[in-house]
Amino acid sequence: MAIKAVIFDIDGTLSPTISWxxxxxxxxxxxxxxxxxxxxxxxxxxxxxxxxxxxxxxxxxxxxxxxxxxxxxxEEIALHDDAPAAVAYLRNKGYRIAAITGSFDIYADIVGEKLGIADRYALTTLIWDAAGRLTDIETNYDGRAQKYIRFMAFCERYGLAPAECVAVGDSSNDMELFRVTKRGIAVQTELEAKELEAIAWKKIRRLKELTAIL
Ligand SMILES: [Mg+2]
CATH class of the missing domain: 1.10.287 (Helix Hairpins)
Known part of the structure; x- marks a missing residue:
């Protein structure tokens, strides 16, 4: 099937930093x-x-x-220096772009705004009171299953089959996306969950390598 969408993890993938x-x-x-x-x-x-x-x-x-x-x-957290150009390249080629992170909802928004990614999903919601003080956290500890649920919601929203999507990630919670798309691209950093490589379609060290694949 033709590839129509690219779904990015954030921490370790679009940025070198663990935001939490x-x-x-x-x-x-x-x-x-x-x-x-x-x-x-x-x-x-x-x-x-x-x-x-x-x-x-x-x-x-x-x-x-x-x-x-x-x-x-x-907002201080820097993206990988080649992230904006890689995302722009993929967008120009007509791929739909999404980001799914285990981190905070406000962080997914910050990264999404920096890169122009409207479809962003976060597994952790910070709850604020009327004065803007943190009162609670809603988080999902089974990140692997929860990322899959967000991914399927994205596919359903745009009428995409999982096999029409590429998942780019470095973490164990990306495993289900790699499995279901059969097109997982493992980002090989010191943070990478090595189990990803066993089922990865491709492996890259830098995001700019995506231009040779997609
Ligand atoms: Mg990650």
Whole structure:
């Protein structure tokens, strides 16, 4: 089938940065506490509700968790220098472009605005009160299944078959997209989940290599 769409992961793929960790560090939180909270939850020592409270408390150590602050920190994250040209090349060739990230909804919007990607999906929603303070997090811990659900919603919206799509990613939560499209392009960085390579259609080191494939 002809290829009609290209779906990008964000962290590690369009940018070299893990946005969750970057935000945690820049806002004065502890990466160790972040990891400990997830570890306590995954071993059932705390409930999911307590996990969310600990994540927010960790982001609130130095300053109130304001949307304006989160947004300005996430705007600092640089994309790969060849990302804008690669996306523009694909758009000019007529491919529909989408991004699906396990990270925050406001970050998907920032990246989407920078690259002109209107179809963007995030697995983590930050909930703000009327004063713009963070009150809760909605996140999905099974990123692999949840990315697949977003991908299928994208396909349905535009009448695309999965086999008409290419998935570009570096993370284990991209596995289902690689499997269902049969056209996964693994981005080989130090962050890459090596299991992707076993089912990858192509492997690249830099996004600009996409112009030789698509
Ligand atoms: Mg990634």
């Amino acid at each position: 960790d970057y935000l945690t560090m820049r806002i004065g939180g502890s990466l160790e506490e972040n990891a400990a909270a997830f570890a306590d939850w995954s071993t059932e020592r705390i409930t999911e509700s307590v996990l969310r409270q600990r994540l927010i408390a960790n982001w609130t150590r130095r300053a109130p968790p304001l949307k304006v602050t989160f947004r300005s920190i996430l």
